[in-house]
Amino acid sequence: MEINGGACNSEDKRRNAQVEGEASVLSSNVLLDHVGEVTLTLHSDGLSWKSLDSFDNGASTCLGIKFVPEIATEFKLSDIYAVELTDSDMIQESNLTCAGECFLGNDSDYSEMNHFAVHSFQKSKSQPCLWILAMYTFGHKDLQTCQMWVNKINDSLNKEVGRPKNLLVFVHPMSGKANGWRTWETVAPIFSRAKINAKVIVTQKAGHAFDVMTSISNDELNLYDGAVAVGGDGFFNEILNGYLSSRHKAPFPPAPSDFLDALGNDVNSLVHCQKKAGFETHHNKESDPFLPSLEHNESQFSHLGTNDGSHSVDKEIEYSLPNRKFRFGIIPAGSTDAIVICTTGIRDPITSALHIVLGKRVCLDVAQVVRWKTTSTSKVEPYVRYAASFAGYGFYGDVITESEKYRWMGPKRYDYAGTKVFLRHRSYEAEVAYLEVGSETISSIPDGSRLFGKVWSLKRKKSERIICRANCNVCNKKPVCSSTRSPPATPYMISQETRWLKSKGRFLSVGAAIMSNRNERAPDGLVADAHLSDGFLHLLLIRDCPHALYLWHLTQLAMKGGNPLNFDFVEHYKTPAFTFTSFGNESVWNLDGELFQAHKFSAQVFRGLVCLFASGPEV
């Protein structure tokens, strides 16, 4: 269809306007704000415009000065998030510049125009991960023509797959520098322009979002396309745990090998405890010498479920995981925001909002952590938590504990607490066992690594590292998210060639990086080549060492291009599962920035268990 609506006084140009390339859906001559008269064409996959003025490539002169508009001449539908009729007065006030006046003629002509705006974005030239809002305003004398353009573009946008329509938005008002609400106010117009229904919940206290996510029925959850966290990593972790705690059904990871020894002869108490907590025993064939794995059922979180009558975790529909439709979004407003940086490449609320409204998708590995015992003297009470980015003990736990005393400092508390904990230089005794995966599984990872452990880590040159980025080959190798029928397997469940190896001693820290954890303090992250969805975590064991060497390691972490793992006291293992037992004085764990006390626990990675509205960083 072609419409010659008479935007300006150039009838001939309009008639002669030809659309090159593929067949157009709609074409009109309109005025493009800041450019002049153009032929605007809607194709099946995007919009393009061509200047009808006698200037090359849209370049023009204004008062004798050559003006080359720095705006795109075509944009893909997948990059357009909204189109709307706009108020001409508003446009006139906000947009008329020298260029606009020159091109558009006098003010009275302009005010007779009707307008529609196409909302898209541009990538920053200096930082391609930074997406900047861009609005293109088109004018036409005929209101119906403008309305038709809006309708046609909207029809095309409605055919774009994967865009959310209904979202649950959790805002943590006290997050970061206590500007969670202001951050939401900044991005909310993007959601309303994109006609997304957002149910906004401003949290009143810690645990509020968790309660909402656990108590919402699966039927109701299915009405939403996702949940958005306006806050930090800890806040996202809380929402993730609320989502998974009653819905993720999978065998537990094998428990630490001395687990039965610790119980002595009182095996009955373990069985009793499992039953009370809603667990069933489940024999794990491959985990010898580890305890048989346990499987939890829906009554595991009975305190949050139907047993106490306060919540209605529905029984009628099973919730399948991973769920491709239900995605998480994070609008960064926290103190560190490592998950946002790793999944969008930048810490910017507008960029994150655009990833959400445009319906981007990336899958994330999630670590399931099962705490068997809180302290050495406490009884066995299995308790499950999930972590998306990082679990750390020793230095990392102590920094969080210390920083809690200085909440009033805002995000700076981490630097202050970090310095104090560094000066203390405390080490902790622990035993870590990790699963070494055989060649069958390793060969499925197209990164050339054939050996695990320290050798794997230290012998690799920086140039051999494959960094996780948008459309990452490593993460896309097995698209587990495409299957909504069966639960994702952990890699060691597939492979027959598995072996548990142990490391025991005094550690300054024990860390498990599920993703690279890039952040402003560690520009390459804790592990530069960790992937978002390869089914592995990176175990980092930092053995007790002289203070100066530890400082050197931390300095390397803080440097872009540093090599923090290249030290004798650093052990690095890529593994899908590990167990941990502490001895003597204990530190605490830090799970995605939140405190977690555990004397004995097991962890396993579920590949691509959840999806995020993000496309991976363009690093």
Ligand SMILES: Nc1ncnc2c1ncn2[C@@H]1O[C@H](COP(=O)(O)OP(=O)(O)OP(=O)(O)O)[C@@H](O)[C@H]1O
């Ligand atoms: N309204 C609230 N008041 C106080 N705490 C809250 C509130 N809502 C959520 N929380 C809790 O605050 C914790 C930290 O939130 P968030 O991650 O957004 O902030 P942060 O400043 O980045 O802190 P951290 O660095 O500890 O992650 C979350 O675990 C969450 O449970």
